[in-house]
Amino acid sequence: MNKEIIKTSFIKSIPIMCSYFFVSLAYGIMMEENGFAWYYSLFTSLTVYTGAFQFVLITFLSSGVSILTIALTALLMNSRQMFYSLTFVEDFKNMGKKKLYMIHTMTDETYAVNCTLDDEKNRRDIMFFVALFSRCYWMAGAVAGGILGQLIPYKLEGIDFCMTALFVIILMEQLEKKENRIPAVIGAAVSVICLLVLGERTFMPVSMIIISLILMGRSSKERNGENLECHHTE
Amino acid sequence: MSPYRIILIILISAIITFILRALPFIVFNGKIKMPDALERLGKVLPSAIMAVLIVYCLKDVPSDILNTGIPKLLAVLAVVISYRLKKNTFLSIILGTGLYMILITL
Structure with a gap:
């Protein structure tokens, strides 16, 4: 057995x-x-x-x-x-x-x-x-x-x-799902901006925090948007 | 870096990873559902973080275009195209890494 x-x-x-x-x-x-x-x-x-x-x-x-x-x-x-x-x-x-x-x-x-x-x-x-x-x-x-x-x-x-190759492949797999596309673009954009502004040594933690905040804001907005469509916050 | 610091860093990483894996058992005891916002974040965070990591891997591209920038971008292109065509992780890693290793010796 x-x-x-x-x-x-x-x-x-x-x-x-x-x-x-x-x-x-x-x-x-x-x-x-x-x-x-x-x-x-x-x-x-x-x-x-x-x-x-x-x-x-x-x-x-x-x-x-x-x-x-x-x-x-x-x-x-x-x-x-x-x-x-x-x-x-x-x-x-x-x-x-x-x-x-x-x-x-x-x-x-x-x-x-x-x-x-x-x-x-x-x-x-x-x-x-x-x-x-x-x-x-x-x-x-x-x-x-x-x-x-x-x-x-x-x-x-x-x-x-x-390592780069592995990450590119993982991302490509994730991008097969439509809902991952915007988060990936946000991730790429924020980290490139942080890299250019802050430099190679410090951009990682800063961009990760900013991205988490943006995504958290987005997901709570999405939920509100389901029943309060005219509620504009920006 | 001293061996102690190396081991300390590895252990910190291990503890954080274990706590994350055990979190549903510790905090929620498996009975209560995760907060909605956290669950939504968990779904979209991985692809955003992966994009950051790729930028991290390519961080020296703008400052050193000729020596590492162009070889890295070409190798990434090789990985993307080969994975699109063959869907074979191992093949694409070997191909991209091999190409990069050749290009930087030129």
């Missing part, structure tokens, strides 16, 4: 394996190129365990920005995670000791797989093994990348671009 659950979980996790192993391989290489050996990659993957933010963290670690900027970026970049665990509150609550592990291992990809599970009887066990396997793929890729980066004798100048 247990074997069956593990087999199902593994099959469910194969798409995650393909994306996690290679993305974290790139992560491990980029860490190594920035002077952080594989054990730092492993430690970060073990404790933080979030795709895009781990990449940004490399540039923060190597450029030495303030802890406030790091905390704010972590907060805003990972805020979506709370909506994921919200979906599975009932499942996780009934998983005993595994609950904390399930909360910690919730990512975009495991969320997507969990949403496809309809096997009522074993769904919680499958969720657990999918989470476990996915985390292993991620850590294995990070370590392999670190070691690979060490083995390659010459400096991989420009390897950091893999």
Whole structure:
């Protein structure tokens, strides 16, 4: 019976394996190129365990920005995670000791797989093994990348671009949804203006705060607009 | 940067990320629905933040057009076009990064 659950979980996790192993391989290489050996990659993957933010963290670690900027970026970049665990509150609550592990291992990809599970009887066990396997793929890729980066004798100048490429692809996926388009334009416009006005070192936290405020204003306005259409505020 | 500071930064990031993941359990105890405004914000924030991150990655484009600016923009273009055509994350990352690494040596 247990074997069956593990087999199902593994099959469910194969798409995650393909994306996690290679993305974290790139992560491990980029860490190594920035002077952080594989054990730092492993430690970060073990404790933080979030795709895009781990990449940004490399540039923060190597450029030495303030802890406030790091905390704010972590907060805003990972805020979506709370909506994921919200979906599975009932499942996780009934998983005993595994609950904390399930909360910690919730990512975009495991969320997507969990949403496809309809096997009522074993769904919680499958969720657990999918989470476990996915985390292993991620850590294995990070370590392999670190070691690979060490083995390659010459400096991989420009390897950091893999982060840019990853973000462009994530954004393209998000833009498939119409409601994401205006927020993305706001994000791009505000951050470009902040970059040109404030310079490279400080524009990030400032633009993130401004964008959050604009989006909050927009979403509360939208709600008012539903029944109070003539109520003009500007 | 000292190893202690590196570990401190990683741990701070880990704690913030964990608290965010656990927030529905801590604050709302899973019973009450998230406030509407927060839920709406959560839906539109990710794409806005991703746009900021791309600008962050390209932040040295205006100050150094020739050496990094043009190679970065061309590589971004390669990623966009290849992903449009093939929808393959791995392929587009390799292609864009490879192109960038070649262009900056020219």
